[in-house]
Amino acid sequence: MNKLKLTITMSLDGYVAGPEQSLENPLGIGGEELHNWLIPLEAWRKDHGYEGGEVNASTRIAEEILGNVGAVIMGRNMFGGGPGPWSDEPWKGWWGDDPPFHAPVFVLTHHAREPVEMQGGTTYHFVTDGIESALEQARAAAEDQIVSLAGGASVAQQYLAAGLLDEIVVSVVPRLLGGGARLLDNLGDPLPELVQVEAVEAPGVTHIRYARA
Amino acid sequence: MNKLKLTITMSLDGYVAGPEQSLENPLGIGGEELHNWLIPLEAWRKDHGYEGGEVNASTRIAEEILGNVGAVIMGRNMFGGGPGPWSDEPWKGWWGDDPPFHAPVFVLTHHAREPVEMQGGTTYHFVTDGIESALEQARAAAEDQIVSLAGGASVAQQYLAAGLLDEIVVSVVPRLLGGGARLLDNLGDPLPELVQVEAVEAPGVTHIRYARA
Numbered sequence: 489m490n491k492l493k494l495t496i497t498m499s500l501d502g503y504v505a506g507p508e509q510s511l512e513n514p515l516g517i518g519g520e521e522l523h524n525w526l527i528p529l530e531a532w533r534k535d536h537g538y539e540g541g542e543v544n545a546s547t548r549i550a551e552e553i554l555g556n557v558g559a560v561i562m563g564r565n566m567f568g569g570g571p572g573p574w575s576d577e578p579w580k581g582w583w584g585d586d587p588p589f590h591a592p593v594f595v596l597t598h599h600a601r602e603p604v605e606m607q608g609g610t611t612y613h614f615v616t617d618g619i620e621s622a623l624e625q626a627r628a629a630a631e632d633q634i635v636s637l638a639g640g641a642s643v644a645q646q647y648l649a650a651g652l653l654d655e656i657v658v659s660v661v662p663r664l665l666g667g668g669a670r671l672l673d674n675l676g677d678p679l680p681e682l683v684q685v686e687a688v689e690a691p692g693v694t695h696i697r698y699a700r701a
Numbered sequence: 702m703n704k705l706k707l708t709i710t711m712s713l714d715g716y717v718a719g720p721e722q723s724l725e726n727p728l729g730i731g732g733e734e735l736h737n738w739l740i741p742l743e744a745w746r747k748d749h750g751y752e753g754g755e756v757n758a759s760t761r762i763a764e765e766i767l768g769n770v771g772a773v774i775m776g777r778n779m780f781g782g783g784p785g786p787w788s789d790e791p792w793k794g795w796w797g798d799d800p801p802f803h804a805p806v807f808v809l810t811h812h813a814r815e816p817v818e819m820q821g822g823t824t825y826h827f828v829t830d831g832i833e834s835a836l837e838q839a840r841a842a843a844e845d846q847i848v849s850l851a852g853g854a855s856v857a858q859q860y861l862a863a864g865l866l867d868e869i870v871v872s873v874v875p876r877l878l879g880g881g882a883r884l885l886d887n888l889g890d891p892l893p894e895l896v897q898v899e900a901v902e903a904p905g906v907t908h909i910r911y912a913r914a
Contacts, residue, residue, distance in 0.1 A: 500871070500895065501886070501888070502714065502715040660873070661897075662897040663895075666890070666892045672715070675877055682713065682876075684874075684875040684906070689899060689900035689901075689902070692896075694897065694909050698713070
């Protein structure tokens, strides 16, 4: 069965977004800087239509995020457009007409909506019947590739607490954010058990891969 | 000047001790298991009077903790014996007659007390005039070796927020504790800035070394 995998960048104090998230600042104060290890990479730039860039120990991790993904799951807060029912001219994500997913994206929401087809192979599907259903649909769509859990923190917590996450790659950056969205909170009882699979030292970041114990 | 260094093991969700710390369970529920990477090592066992043990990528980190330490600073909560004034038969630490420090230990407390000399080179000094004073005294005692900040979380936070920590080695273990003492909280404004110096992959743990930016 296709693996469900979370690849996420976390500040050393445990946040995946900074305080005061807003429409202007979707990752909160300091949140954008979490991804300073990723953006300069050739692997990321090429995927986003730019030339040049760096090649280093993070390249393999970035290529994993960018390739071999057959379907994506994300929460409504990450998809954006504010909470509550969709408006008449509804929000189509933060990522423009040609989003970087190139795969079906299953958005968890309480508010039903028809699928939206974007350019480049991304179609947004809106799932209102819970995380298991979203995973089932994503697995069916992913064929022989992995299902990527894109975030945010709350959705990641729900999948982790439910024992549905097969693999987590946490990219720990040397930043302190002091507040915001914590990745590893509200994980239920008993707590999920993990094993460390590998750690990768790279410039300005340490990638640690965990599997379900 | 002697470096002030914190070497501490942290759960993936950011705790250095589990919930419900008590006299019977000083590291809280699940807290002892944080150090499962350290205890089987030959380096640790030898230092504590045992033979045999493992040698792996953590050995260098363990040897650093155990050697080259000229003085130790710790908080009253870590030293133990409960809060408030010292009793008539006062507490002499968790570590028996021959504690593993083999160096002067400066205990931050609000309650004055005469120094206590233990076996093996450990003397407990009780400092009531704050973290700068403890650091000054520890530096004077450490001669050409480092000053080790032993913890707990609250004292580590105070030194980090004050910009007095030169180096931090965080040993991240694949455990979730779900509650307890968080290392990286209450770090003030502006937040301390760190740079990543190295990351060491080892069995069941990833050691990440940070320096002050």
